[in-house]
Amino acid sequence: MSSSVKWYWFASPQTFYPLAGRIALACAVGAAALAAAGLYVSFFVAPTDAQQGDAYRIIFIHVAAAWMSMFLYVVMAFWAAIGLAFNTRLSAMMASAIAPTGAMFTFVALWTGALWGRPTWGAYWVWDARLTSELILLFLYLGFMALQAAIDDRRRADRAGALLAIVGVVNVPIIYYSVQWWNTLHQGASVSLTRAPSMATTMLTGMLLMALAFWLYSIAAALVRVRCIIRERE
Amino acid sequence: MISAIRCVLRRDLLLALRRPSDVATALLFFVIVASLFPLGVGAEPNQLRAIAPGVIWVSALLSSMLSLARLFAADHADGTLEQQLLGAAPLGAVAAAKVLAHWLVAGLPLVAIAPVIALQYDLPAPLYGTLALSLLLGTPVLSFIGAIGAALTLGLRGGGVLLALLVLPLYVPVLIFGAGSVDMAAAGLSALGQLQVLAALLVVSAAFAPWAIAAALRISTE
Amino acid sequence: MLEASDLELERGGRRLFRGLSLALAGGELLRIAGANGSGKTTLLKILCGLLVPEAGEVRWRGQRIKSLREEYARQLVYLGHAPAVKDDLTAAENLSIACTLAGAAAAPQAVREALDAYGLPRSDVPVRRLSQGQRRRAALARLLLSEATPLWLLDEPFTALDAGAASFTGELIARHVSRGGAAVFTTHQDAPISAAVARVIELA
Numbered sequence: 001m002s003s004s005v006k007w008y009w010f011a012s013p014q015t016f017y018p019l020a021g022r023i024a025l026a027c028a029v030g031a032a033a034l035a036a037a038g039l040y041v042s043f044f045v046a047p048t049d050a051q052q053g054d055a056y057r058i059i060f061i062h063v064a065a066a067w068m069s070m071f072l073y074v075v076m077a078f079w080a081a082i083g084l085a086f087n088t089r090l091s092a093m094m095a096s097a098i099a100p101t102g103a104m105f106t107f108v109a110l111w112t113g114a115l116w117g118r119p120t121w122g123a124y125w126v127w128d129a130r131l132t133s134e135l136i137l138l139f140l141y142l143g144f145m146a147l148q149a150a151i152d153d154r155r156r157a158d159r160a161g162a163l164l165a166i167v168g169v170v171n172v173p174i175i176y177y178s179v180q181w182w183n184t185l186h187q188g189a190s191v192s193l194t195r196a197p198s199m200a201t202t203m204l205t206g207m208l209l210m211a212l213a214f215w216l217y218s219i220a221a222a223l224v225r226v227r228c229i230i231r232e233r234e
Numbered sequence: 235m236i237s238a239i240r241c242v243l244r245r246d247l248l249l250a251l252r253r254p255s256d257v258a259t260a261l262l263f264f265v266i267v268a269s270l271f272p273l274g275v276g277a278e279p280n281q282l283r284a285i286a287p288g289v290i291w292v293s294a295l296l297s298s299m300l301s302l303a304r305l306f307a308a309d310h311a312d313g314t315l316e317q318q319l320l321g322a323a324p325l326g327a328v329a330a331a332k333v334l335a336h337w338l339v340a341g342l343p344l345v346a347i348a349p350v351i352a353l354q355y356d357l358p359a360p361l362y363g364t365l366a367l368s369l370l371l372g373t374p375v376l377s378f379i380g381a382i383g384a385a386l387t388l389g390l391r392g393g394g395v396l397l398a399l400l401v402l403p404l405y406v407p408v409l410i411f412g413a414g415s416v417d418m419a420a421a422g423l424s425a426l427g428q429l430q431v432l433a434a435l436l437v438v439s440a441a442f443a444p445w446a447i448a449a450a451l452r453i454s455t456e
Numbered sequence: 457m458l459e460a461s462d463l464e465l466e467r468g469g470r471r472l473f474r475g476l477s478l479a480l481a482g483g484e485l486l487r488i489a490g491a492n493g494s495g496k497t498t499l500l501k502i503l504c505g506l507l508v509p510e511a512g513e514v515r516w517r518g519q520r521i522k523s524l525r526e527e528y529a530r531q532l533v534y535l536g537h538a539p540a541v542k543d544d545l546t547a548a549e550n551l552s553i554a555c556t557l558a559g560a561a562a563a564p565q566a567v568r569e570a571l572d573a574y575g576l577p578r579s580d581v582p583v584r585r586l587s588q589g590q591r592r593r594a595a596l597a598r599l600l601l602s603e604a605t606p607l608w609l610l611d612e613p614f615t616a617l618d619a620g621a622a623s624f625t626g627e628l629i630a631r632h633v634s635r636g637g638a639a640v641f642t643t644h645q646d647a648p649i650s651a652a653v654a655r656v657i658e659l660a
Binding site: 136139140142143146147150151155156159160163164167168171174175177178179181182185 | 382386387390391392396399400402403404406407410411414417418435446449450453454456
């Protein structure tokens with residue numbers, strides 16, 4: 001009983017503000033530490049790949065960023081749905097705060113994917129299934145942000161964005177599946193950036209470290225942004 | 235509820251009939267866009283035949299989206315949308331009726347004109363059937379999904395372009411399976427799988443989109 | 457019949473009202489008065505269920521209108537600021553559609569009679585060609601077909617009407633109330649209703 005009371009206490013933007021600050025600081029420090037560890041593993045510990053040389057190392061950032069971009073969209077849709085169902089202001093603010101970070105990771109995934117593609121396949125962009133899905137995901141993020149920016153009334157902006165995010169999250173698997181099918185139809189199974197070199201344990205460790213670092217960074221960034229939004233609105 | 239749906243359907247069709255130029259401009263847009271591609275990529279017959287399904291589908295998509303912007307805007311402007319919100323029938327049913335009317339006026343004609351465009355691109359005649367069927371199944375889905383966007387962007391500045399940004403990513407699966415079905419048929423394979431996926435998308439969107447459209451209308455008018 | 461308690465709403469950064477309560481029984485007439493921009497239309501929309509207030513709730517016959525949804529909508533007629541008629545349809549078509557949508561389809565004869573009572577011309581012209589006053593009268597003609605609907609919510613019903621039409625409308629409202637119905641209307645001018653007005657809510 002007491003735990004549920006505590007939860008509602010922190011659901012008020014006023015009381016959440018200082019807590020968010022403390023969590024953000026802790027996560028930022030953690031993110032920096034994990035990123036350092038992850039980069040160390042990627043650049044120094046993981047072995048040089050037989051076929052791709054050292055250029056493949058960018059996969060550590062690419063895969064982690066792609067995971068985060070998809071994970072953050074689901075989290076954003078989750079907070080948006082909570083805000084819509086329970087009419088809580090803070091949940092809607094969290095959804096709006098997560099969006100720019102999610103968009104950024106999507107962009108990083110696309111960019112690192114292109115950088116990987118150049119030395120590996122000879123072209124920056126090969127319409128690989130995963131990269132194309134990431135591109136559409138970027139449009140979904142940007143659409144969410146554009147819709148919220150276009151609406152002056154805060155309440156309508158929150159709720160409209162929430163509905164869009166929910167419709168988006170339902171469509172993401174459908175889009176992903178359709179792009180996969182499209183890729184096999186037009187390109188055959190030859191070109192695929194998703195077929196990573198067989199994973200040595202060190203490579204997996206490196207990727208997980210980067211993913212965790214990105215995750216903590218996202219929490220920190222979103223909380224900092226939520227504090228800005230709280231200051232703006234209240 | 236049925237009488238209300240019939241009433242809304244009749245009303246929207248009557249309004250479209252009294253303003254035939256609106257309908258005609260959307261169709262003309264479809265034809266013009268499809269005619270631009272050869273001017274852009276060159277008129278090499280094999281190339282045109284290869285890109286025809288995709289070009290026709292993209293043109294249909296854009297034309298459908300253009301006419302969607304007006305779906306709720308007119309009713310919102312003269313106050314009749316409020317009356318529909320206060321109607322005796324569930325808002326989802328009213329929304330579904332409006333989408334159906336929109337499709338009959340802006341989607342179905344595309345299915346009828348598509349073979350003419352296909353002729354321009356020298357698409358082999360046996361593929362016309364698959365093309366028409368894919369459009370028949372896919373254009374209602376475009377109307378349903380697009381209506382959600384139209385309801386969300388009701389009354390906003392930058393309306394049409396914003397609607398495009400929101401809705402085009404969601405159109406991708408329909409585009410892929412729609413054009414893909416004709417490509418499969420062109421390669422001599424069966425397009426049944428893709429058409430079945432389109433049919434499934436149609437059923438799912440017809441079942442869930444009206445709820446989302448109603449929610450979006452309430453959000454936009456509160 | 458109609459109760460509102462502790463309504464609170466903020467619009468455009470301004471708190472329009474807080475802790476607003478009202479109650480309306482059958483046979484009562486309520487007038488919402490106030491200067492332009494004071495929130496009269498907004499309050500009326502909250503009473504309809506078109507807007508959701510930040511706090512407080514509206515109840516119809518004891519039940520929250522949020523849970524009643526369409527049942528509540530069937531028991532009211534709302535005539536908003538705009539005449540809510542489609543320009544491309546005739547007055548008769550507009551009226552019959554409005555009635556069907558509200559759940560009480562009207563026979564063409566009844567529609568014709570209602571329009572005649574308001575002095576609208578018989579010719580079937582699209583509403584686009586009618587004057588402002590005629591458009592408003594075409595919208596108000598719905599009241600003649602809504603005698604069975606208990607609650608009337610009217611936003612500035614007397615705008616753009618000449619003296620004759622305004623007093624006719626006033627009589628309609630008075631008759632409705634005397635038959636046991638309830639009516640709420642907003643106006644920033646004097647209401648030409650002969651019957652005594654039950655209550656006035658003045659919005660700051």
